[in-house]
Amino acid sequence: MQKTTPALELQGVGLQIGGARILEDVSFTVQPGEMIGVIGPNGAGKTTLFNLISGVLKATSGTIAMSGRTMDKLPIHARAAAGLGRTFQTSSLFPGLDVTENIRLAAQSKLGQSLSLLNFPRRGDAAGAIAEDCIKQVGLEAKSRARAADLSHGDKRKVEIAMLLAADPAVILLDEPMAGVGSGDVLGLVEIIRRMHRESGRTLMMVEHHMDVVLGLADRVAVMHNGSLLAIDEPDAIIANETVQSAYLGQGAA
Numbered sequence: 278m279q280k281t282t283p284a285l286e287l288q289g290v291g292l293q294i295g296g297a298r299i300l301e302d303v304s305f306t307v308q309p310g311e312m313i314g315v316i317g318p319n320g321a322g323k324t325t326l327f328n329l330i331s332g333v334l335k336a337t338s339g340t341i342a343m344s345g346r347t348m349d350k351l352p353i354h355a356r357a358a359a360g361l362g363r364t365f366q367t368s369s370l371f372p373g374l375d376v377t378e379n380i381r382l383a384a385q386s387k388l389g390q391s392l393s394l395l396n397f398p399r400r401g402d403a404a405g406a407i408a409e410d411c412i413k414q415v416g417l418e419a420k421s422r423a424r425a426a427d428l429s430h431g432d433k434r435k436v437e438i439a440m441l442l443a444a445d446p447a448v449i450l451l452d453e454p455m456a457g458v459g460s461g462d463v464l465g466l467v468e469i470i471r472r473m474h475r476e477s478g479r480t481l482m483m484v485e486h487h488m489d490v491v492l493g494l495a496d497r498v499a500v501m502h503n504g505s506l507l508a509i510d511e512p513d514a515i516i517a518n519e520t521v522q523s524a525y526l527g528q529g530a531a
């Protein structure tokens with residue numbers, strides 16, 4: 278049987294800062310088209326894991342490969358160019374630009390075009406067409422001319438996802454996409470993420486504290502605890518895992 282090259286492969290990844298071991302010996306693979314939920318208590322190392330994969334931080338041990346290509350020496354922008362996209366816990370939008378303009382910038386970047394604002398607005402060009410399509414995919418047509426600063430948290434998250442879609446990365450890391458989002462917006466975001474995964478066959482990793490969202494969306498769930506990977510398995514197996522229960526799920530995690 279032919280072996281598929283993993284979309285993402287971590288081997289013995291660790292981060293030591295000064296004397297502190299922030300992350301230790303994390304190894305797992307993510308198959309193309311797979312969705313991995315990442316859970317764990319506050320301070321477990323979830324965001325650090327994303328920072329190491331995306332190149333915000335450099336691992337002090339181990340190796341990280343995307344589609345078979347080692348990324349350890351690549352800076353953030355080169356990892357992005359190689360097909361890695363991510364969102365952050367805090368909003369990364371240009372607050373003074375409108376929804377279309379924000380998404381257009383991501384499309385222009387993908388197309389290798391200048392990021393000059395003087396390119397705005399040219400209807401019907403390639404970047405404009407991508408922006409329009411991505412706005413539709415996240416259901417923000419009615420707010421396409423609203424300033425990012427004036428949007429609700431939920432709509433800001435949708436714009437960030439639309440920017441990812443416009444950049445069209447092979448592997449997407451979502452860091453708490455529901456953080457600060459009102460309960461009315463959670464279902465809409467879940468649906469958008471489900472479509473990104475199921476319909477577009479994208480490879481995703483998602484850190485999320487809403488356990489029901491993670492267990493409902495993910496093919497497998499990775500549990501972080503004290504900087505280590507406690508378990509990675511299918512949702513049912515994670516729920517039944519006694520080590521996970523005593524370390525995390527049993528402690529009333531949200």
Ligand SMILES: Nc1ncnc2c1ncn2[C@@H]1O[C@H](COP(=O)(O)OP(=O)(O)OP(=O)(O)O)[C@@H](O)[C@H]1O
Nearest residue numbers: 294297299317318319320321322323324325326501
């Ligand atoms: N650059 C850094 N320098 C020093 N300590 C760090 C650094 N980055 C992360 N840490 C520490 O590593 C630990 C893991 O942090 P991290 O933000 O990855 O946790 P998390 O699981 O994402 O938590 P949360 O759910 O609260 O976002 C924390 O104790 C944090 O203080």
